[in-house]
Amino acid sequence: MAGNEKLYGVLALQGDYEKHQQSLTHLGARTIFVKTLDELSRVHALVIPGGESTTMLRLLDYYGMFDILRKFGAQKPIFGTCAGAILMARTVSSPAQKSLDLMDMDVERNAYGRQVDSRIVRLDSALGDLEAVFIRAPIIRRTGPGVEVLASYLGDAVLVRQGRHLAASFHPELTGDTRVHQYFMDIVEA
Amino acid sequence: MILNEAFRTKIGLAEMLKGGVIMDVTNAEQALIAEKAGAVAVMALIRVPSDIRKEGGVARMSPISVIREIQHTVSIPVMAKARIGHFAEAQVLEALKVDFIDESEVLTPADEENHIDKHPFAVPFVCGCRNLGEALRRIGEGAAMIRTKGEAGTGNVVEAVRHMRTIMRELRQLTTLRSDELMVFAKNHQAPFELIEYCHNHGKLPVPNFSAGGIATPADAALMMQLGAETVFVGSGIYKSPEPEQFAKAIVKATLHYNDPAKVLEACEELPDGMPGLDVRQIKQEELMAGRGW
Numbered sequence: 001m002a003g004n005e006k007l008y009g010v011l012a013l014q015g016d017y018e019k020h021q022q023s024l025t026h027l028g029a030r031t032i033f034v035k036t037l038d039e040l041s042r043v044h045a046l047v048i049p050g051g052e053s054t055t056m057l058r059l060l061d062y063y064g065m066f067d068i069l070r071k072f073g074a075q076k077p078i079f080g081t082c083a084g085a086i087l088m089a090r091t092v093s094s095p096a097q098k099s100l101d102l103m104d105m106d107v108e109r110n111a112y113g114r115q116v117d118s119r120i121v122r123l124d125s126a127l128g129d130l131e132a133v134f135i136r137a138p139i140i141r142r143t144g145p146g147v148e149v150l151a152s153y154l155g156d157a158v159l160v161r162q163g164r165h166l167a168a169s170f171h172p173e174l175t176g177d178t179r180v181h182q183y184f185m186d187i188v189e190a
Numbered sequence: 191m192i193l194n195e196a197f198r199t200k201i202g203l204a205e206m207l208k209g210g211v212i213m214d215v216t217n218a219e220q221a222l223i224a225e226k227a228g229a230v231a232v233m234a235l236i237r238v239p240s241d242i243r244k245e246g247g248v249a250r251m252s253p254i255s256v257i258r259e260i261q262h263t264v265s266i267p268v269m270a271k272a273r274i275g276h277f278a279e280a281q282v283l284e285a286l287k288v289d290f291i292d293e294s295e296v297l298t299p300a301d302e303e304n305h306i307d308k309h310p311f312a313v314p315f316v317c318g319c320r321n322l323g324e325a326l327r328r329i330g331e332g333a334a335m336i337r338t339k340g341e342a343g344t345g346n347v348v349e350a351v352r353h354m355r356t357i358m359r360e361l362r363q364l365t366t367l368r369s370d371e372l373m374v375f376a377k378n379h380q381a382p383f384e385l386i387e388y389c390h391n392h393g394k395l396p397v398p399n400f401s402a403g404g405i406a407t408p409a410d411a412a413l414m415m416q417l418g419a420e421t422v423f424v425g426s427g428i429y430k431s432p433e434p435e436q437f438a439k440a441i442v443k444a445t446l447h448y449n450d451p452a453k454v455l456e457a458c459e460e461l462p463d464g465m466p467g468l469d470v471r472q473i474k475q476e477e478l479m480a481g482r483g484w
Contacts, residue, residue, distance in 0.1 A: 012209065013209070013446060014207075014208065014209040014210035014230055014421075014446070015205075015206055015208065015209065015210075016205040016206055016208060017208075017209065018208070019205060035446060035447060035450075050205070050206050051206045051207075051208075051209075051210075051230070052206065052207070052210070052230045052231070052266050052267070054225060054264075054265050054266055055210060055225075055228050055229065055230050055266060058225075058226065058227075058228040059228050059442070059446065062228065062439070062443075082206075083206070094265075095265055109265060110265065113287070114287040114288075114289055115203050115267065115287075115288075115289035115290065115313060115314065116284065116287055116312040116313050118199040118202065118203065119199060120195045120198060120199060133198065133199065133202055134199075135199060135202040135203050135206060136203065136206075136267065136289070171202065174198070174202050174205065
């Protein structure tokens with residue numbers, strides 16, 4: 001089965017990393033949680049889960065992982081959801097914070113509002129009709145010419161690809177639908 | 191099952207907080223320290239539990255101005271406590287757009303029979319529990335996150351351990367039953383039948399299960415995570431220790447690497463001493479907080 005060769009890491013500093021692992025495992029991928037540099041060095045592709053981007057950023061800094069993760073991204077595929085997408089952006093606002101600059105896009109944090117404004121919607125996407133769970137979600141305010149928009153909501157890109165990297169401002173891992181994870185695995189296996 | 195759309199977005203936020211530390215704060219300055227140290231969320235409350243315990247009187251929801259200032263100061267989720275049964279305090283907190291409401295035994299209960307009906311709220315709730323039946327009653331009322339109660343403000347982890355062990359043991363027992371034994375289990379544990387069925391089928395609660403009440407050292411945090419907590423709440427421990435920021439960082443590290451003793455050792459070495467603790471058995475029965483809520 002596809003996926004038996006590559007080892008997928010799920011960054012597990014905090015957040016819904018277990019949900020991502022379940023989606024990948026369901027598709028037959030081999031996975032490990034990545035909490036250390038040693039674990040990062042073993043994987044062929046990485047998922048940065050939903051969670052709190054500020055918190056993840058602090059922990060990446062404290063444990064000396066930030067620059068190494070950026071180097072990882074320069075060579076290997078990364079899929080980020082919500083907080084993960086924020087970390088992968090070129091610039092981040094509201095408030096401004098540093099990011100890995102792996103994709104040519106600008107992201108505004110918590111742009112739909114606070115938790116009471118979280119929602120579940122249906123989207124038309126390049127992968128077909130998708131259920132999208134937005135939780136204190138960011139908005140991708142700008143995408144560069146090299147970025148392919150795979151789905152939009154209210155006029156803003158919500159699922160984007162640039163080369164080997166994939167990012168979503170919503171949480172495919174919180175639905176039973178594994179098509180977005182399959183799409184990422186297809187990138188990795190290609 | 192109650193997993194409708196609104197409930198799923200509520201549980202969704204709880205999922206985002208897994209594997210982290212939620213820190214009690216009483217003002218914006220403390221909230222900033224918590225965020226810097228790597229907290230996944232802050233919990234606004236009027237006084238930390240050990241001060242509530244010491245000073246007595248009625249403990250209520252935090253002053254609105256303080257919560258607002260915290261919301262403006264940090265970008266991580268801001269939670270706030272409401273008194274048990276005080277749905278009007280909860281309505282105010284929802285209007286203020288806090289990200290999570292803790293219907294908490296740490297504050298003085300406003301209703302000694304009923305908890306808040308949490309389903310009509312758009313904002314998610316977390317509630318305390320001591321066992322599986324209590325957890326499922328709160329989830330039945332609409333709680334999107336459960337935390338074991340422990341005994342807040344003591345710096346003593348013994349009750350947190352008791353409550354986490356109880357709930358995990360009862361979950362394991364439930365999974366071994368035949369389906370025709372579930373109704374009597376529901377009866378004995380005074381829990382909604384459909385939630386008993388869910389736990390029987392899945393071997394876990396339908397919402398995340400966090401731990402609170404008495405966690406005072408990095409090793410305490412690692413202990414609770416190994417016993418099954420998915421995130422820990424730390425209250426009085428941080429700001430009652432001599433170096434709050436260092437303490438908070440060490441707890442975050444131990445929670446992240448809870449099953450790596452070498453890393454927990456590093457966390458332990460990073461701080462001088464935990465807060466002074468209380469022997470729970472020396473506390474008068476009427477002063478115990480975990481008994482509040484029903």
